[in-house]
Amino acid sequence: MLSLIELRTRIEAGRLTPRQAVAEAQAAIAERDPGLGAIVCSDPDPVVPGEGPLAGIAVGIKDIIDTAHLPTQMGSSIYAGWRPRADAAIVSRLKALGAVPLAKTATTAFAGLDPARTVNPHDPAHTPGGSSSGTAAAVAAGMLPLALGTQTGGSVIRPAAFCGVAAIKPSFRLLPMVGVKTFSWALDTLGLFGASIPDIARALALIADRPEIDASGEGSRSPRIGLCLQGFAGEADADAAEALSRAARAAEAAGAVVTDLTLPEPFARAWEVHPLIQDFEARQALAWEYATHRDTLPPVLGAQLDRAQALTAAQYDDARRSAHRARRQLKDVFSEFDAILTYSTTGRAPRGLGSTGDPRFNRLWTLMGVPCVNLPVPGDGLPLGVQVIARFGGDGQALAVAGLIATALARS
Template sequence: MLSLTELRTRINEGRLAPRQAVAEVQAAIAERDPIIGAIVSSDPEPIVPEEGPLAGIAVGIKDIIDTAHLPTQMGSPIYRGWQPRADAAIVSRLRSLGAVPLVKTATTAFAGLDPAATVNPHDHGHTPGGSSSGTAAAVAAGMLPLALGTQTGGSVIRPAAFCGVAAIKASFRLLPTVGVKTFSWALDTLGLFGASIPDIARALALIADRPEIDLADDAPRASRIGLCLQGFAGEADPDAAEALSRAARAAEAAGAIVTDLTLPDAFARAWELHPIIQDFEARQALAWEYANHREALPILLGPQLDRAQALTAAQYDAARREAHHARRQLKDVFGEFDAILTYSAPGRAPRGLTSTGDARFNRLWTLMGVPCVNLPVPGDGLPLGVQIIARFGRDGQALAVARSIETALARG
């Protein structure tokens, strides 16, 4: 994979020009993407700034995020060739740092459940996950050092786990969603994908203008980690359970205190109600598409919106109250723990390209609005990942805990 920090080190030392760094990415895309199908449009002659902390870093932009120079087609024929007049706020921020928004990456239609055409780089017969399918696959295939995704249920953490890359779903609203196609305004959150935890920590610190996020010692020397199986979400596969156990042992080897954590019943109720909040808002966010292009909506999203028409405001309000109650209890949980360690996905990427996998181990944490990090766990076969979660606004702490586990896993 391409490392953002390594590229920037070579550029800072004068061993690589920013234009050369972008050219390397273009060559990798030309060689690998015809098989992977992660890229839906590309800038053939990008402007490459010579200055800036992200100069020379080519970025993939999920194709529900507006770009003034490339179409934003949202994985749907309804928007084929649609060209925004302006960049989304996050894209403007990347440009101001010297980064090059080089390509748009494949997304499921409107970031829903219907699979994109992208394949998993590790085995083309398996899904890369979704909805940030192209984003995760492009980073995993060594085509991009940094890419943007979004998460409403599990669309950052799950594909990162399936493709074996580092990723963070940032704290809710840490990164601006202005210019990003809405699915659920109470849940949609931007995320970053990279080759390693230091890569995404550096990128998030710069993009969010919060240098403290990139401090390697942001984790307490003896982090208190709650090992959470999320029993209300069902059982994970044995391989996922073993990966979580390995990560817990690595955390202890790094000096952490790992204790089993069973969440109070309020969290199971909130987990059950996530779809009500999501779908009640989706039917409004996609009201124009539903009213005018119902026949063009894909096989899963169309019926999902059909069912959403029956949801009531009373159901929605009750679900929001339960979510708020759980968020208040989560503050008490983080009074006892610095981070939570749990599954990123039920197991390895499923075989076949008719599903993007199951988000059941992700959706509670999206609803809570807290930072979530996917950390790949080394091993044979298709990738496996674990999820590190911290208190709202403590993105740097989640990354620091993940970094300490990543280092311990590398030592074996």
């Protein structure tokens, strides 16, 4: 994989120019993407700034995020060839830092559950996950050092785990959603994918203009970690359970205090109502597409919106109250723990391209709005990851704990 930090180190030392760094990404795309389908389109002659803290960093932009210089097609024929007049706020921020929004990465249609054309870089017979399918695959295949995704249920953490890359779904609204196609305005969150925890920490600190996020060495060296199995969400498979156990042992070896954590009933109820909140809002966010192009929508999304027509405002309001109760109680949980360690996925990437996998271990945390980090767990076979979660606004803490465990895993 291409490391953002390594590229920037070479550039700052004068061993690589920003233009050469972007050319490396272009060459990797040309060589590797034909077999992966991760890239929808790319800029053949990009403007490459010579200065800036992200100069020379080619970025993949999930294809529901507006770019003025490249089409934004939402993974749907409805928007084939569509060119926004302006960049999304996040794209403008990347450009201001010197980064190059080089390519649009494949997304499932409107960031829903119908699979995109992308395959898993580790085995093309397996899904890369979704909805940020192309984003995760492009980073895993070494085509891009940084890429943007979004998460409404599990669309950052799950594909990152399936493809074996580091990723963060930051605290809700830490990054601006202006110019990003909405599915659920109470849930949609921009996320970052990179080669390692330090890479995404550096990128998030710069993009959010919060240097403290990258102060990974300044956190507690004995964090209190709650090991949470999320029993209300069902069971993970044996491989995922072993990866979580390995991560917990590594955390303890690094000095962390790991304690079993069972979440009380309000969290089970919040987990239950996540789909209702999501679908009630999706019905409105995609009202034009549903009213004018219902027959063009892919099967899973079309059926999902069909069912959503029957949802009532009273059901939605009750679900929101349940979510609010759980968020209040989560503050008490984080008075006892610095981070939560849990599953990223139910297991390795499923075989076949008919599904993007199950987001059951992600959706509660998206609803809670808290920062979530996928930490790859080294091993044989298809990748596995675990999820590190911190309190709302504790993005630096989540990354610091994930970095601590990553270092311990590398030593074990």
